[in-house]
Amino acid sequence: xxxxxxxxxxxxxxxxxxxxxxxxxxxxxxxxxxxxxxxxxxxxxxxxxxxxxxxxxxxxxxxxxxxxxxxxxxxxxxxxxxxxxxxxxxxxxxxxxxxxxxxxxxxxxxxxxxxxxxxxxxxxxxxxxxxxxxxxxxxxxxxxxxxxxxxxxxxxxxxxxxxxxxxxxxxxxxxxxxxxxxxxxxxxxxxxxxxxxxxxxxxxxxxxxxxxxxxxxxxxxxxxxxxxxxxxxxxxxxxxxxxxxxxxxxxxxxxxxxxxxxxx
Numbered sequence: 660x661x662x663x664x665x666x667x668x669x670x671x672x673x674x675x676x677x678x679x680x681x682x683x684x685x686x687x688x689x690x691x692x693x694x695x696x697x698x699x700x701x702x703x704x705x706x707x708x709x710x711x712x713x714x715x716x717x718x719x720x721x722x723x724x725x726x727x728x729x730x731x732x733x734x735x736x737x738x739x740x741x742x743x744x745x746x747x748x749x750x751x752x753x754x755x756x757x758x759x760x761x762x763x764x765x766x767x768x769x770x771x772x773x774x775x776x777x778x779x780x781x782x783x784x785x786x787x788x789x790x791x792x793x794x795x796x797x798x799x800x801x802x803x804x805x806x807x808x809x810x811x812x813x814x815x816x817x818x819x820x821x822x823x824x825x826x827x828x829x830x831x832x833x834x835x836x837x838x839x840x841x842x843x844x845x846x847x848x849x850x851x852x853x854x855x856x857x858x859x860x861x862x863x864x865x866x867x868x869x870x871x872x873x874x875x876x877x878x879x880x881x882x883x884x885x886x887x888x889x890x891x892x893x894x895x896x897x898x899x900x901x902x903x904x905x906x907x908x909x910x911x912x913x914x915x916x917x918x919x920x921x922x923x
Contacts, residue, residue, distance in 0.1 A: 668708055668712055669708075669709060671705070671708065672705045672706070672707075672708030672709040672712065673705065673709065674705070675701055675702075675704060675705030675708070676701070676702050676705030676706050676709070677705075678701065679698045679699070679700075679701030679702035679705060682695075682697075682698045682701075779828075779830050779844070781826075781828065781846075781848070782848055783828075783846035783847060783848045784847055784848055784849065784877075784878040785846070785847040785850075785875075785876065785877050785878055785904070785906065786844065786845075786846055786847075786874075786875075786876045787801065787803065787844070787845040787846075787847075787857055787873070787874070787875050787876075787904075788801075788842040788843065788844050788845075788873070788874045789801035789842060789843040789844075789859055789871065789872070789873055790840055790841070790842045790843075790871070790872045790874075791836060791867060791869060791870075791871045791872075792836055792840065792867075792868065792869025792870070793836050793837065793838055793839065793840050793869075794836060794837065794838055795835065795836050795865070795867065795868060795869070796835045796863075796865050797835065797836070797861060797863065797865040797866070797867045797892075798833075798834045798835065798861070798862040798863040798865070799843070799859060799860070799861060799862065799867070799871065799892070800813055800814055800832075800843070800859065800860045800862045801813075801829070801843040801844075801845055801857075801858075801859055801873075802857070802858040802859070802860065803827060803845050803847075803855050803856070803857060803858075804855065804856045804858060805853060805854065805855050805856070806856070807854070808853070810827075810855075812827050812828075812829055812845060813829065814829065814832050814862075816829075817829040817832070821849075821850075824848065824849045825848060825849035825850050826847075826848045826849070826850075827845065827846070827847050827848075827850065828845065828846050829843070829844070829845050830844040830845070830846055831843050834863075847906070850906055851906055851907060852906065852907045853906050854903055854904070854905045854906070854907075855903065855904050855906070856900060856902075856903050856914075857873065857875065857900075857901045857902050857903070857904065858898055858899065858900055858901065859871060859873060859887070859892075859898070859899055859901060860892075860897060860898040860899075861892035861893070861897040861898075864897065866893055867889040867892045867893055868889055869889055870886050870887060870888055870889055871886070871887040871889065871891075871892065871899075872884065872885070872886050872887075873885045873887065873901050875902065875904060875911055877904065877906075877909045877911070878909065879909045881909050881910070881911060882911075883902065883911045883913070885901050885902065885913070885915065887899055887901070887915070891917055895919060896917040896918055896919050897919070898917070898918055898919065899915065899916070899917055899918075900914045900915070900916040900917075900918060901913075901914060901915060902914050902915070
């Protein structure tokens with residue numbers, strides 16, 4: 660085998676290996692996917708040709724070719740890991756968007772029903788709602804407290820039940836407000852002869868720009884709406900004791916008192 664033929668074979672080996680790696684690179688598939696089998700076969704053939712020619716060509720040239728190919732192979736492995744991570748991040752991002760989209764859809768359904776019956780999957784007699792504007796990151800919380808019975812209904816205790824006919828639920832709880840004004844909802848079934856205090860609190864301490872609205876609707880048709888200025892929730896006394904509801908007589912007694920949430 661003359662020297663010219665050896666160099667021609669060396670160039671063929673380099674081109675074959677390089678082209679094979681390139682086809683794997685542009686395939687868009689994971690590096691070691693079965694789709695790239697032909698590409699890896701081409702790379703192996705080209706590499707074998709170069710290894711066979713190491714005996715005939717100078718060792719320095721052969722080593723140089725080998726290093727170049729190994730660097731290309733290393734690049735492919737690194738690229739594969741980067742591509743997998745990027746794909747994973749895209750998938751996570753898409754899942755997040757899907758969840759957000761589902762949440763928005765749920766919020767829209769709730770908002771559409773607020774002019775009639777709010778969507779609640781269980782029977783109830785009395786309804787309390789809290790709304791604090793739109794497009795803010797303030798985590799307002801609605802709470803129902805009975806100091807006499809040591810009962811607190813809030814985000815950490817969303818349900819309290821004596822029996823099938825006497826229960827309280829925190830049906831909706833939101834940590835922020837988006838472009839649709841959602842309401843936190845507490846519903847009460849039964850609980851006759853009980854008295855509860857309604858409290859609302861700025862949980863995360865973000866600045867509230869819009870007024871808070873608390874609506875109370877009792878079984879006999881008694882209703883009350885309280886609009887609380889935002890500044891009540893932007894200082895150390897980040898809680899407002901709104902009112903008491905006396906379910907035995909269906910009375911709503913306004914309190915509207917500021918106090919520190921540490922006292923809850």
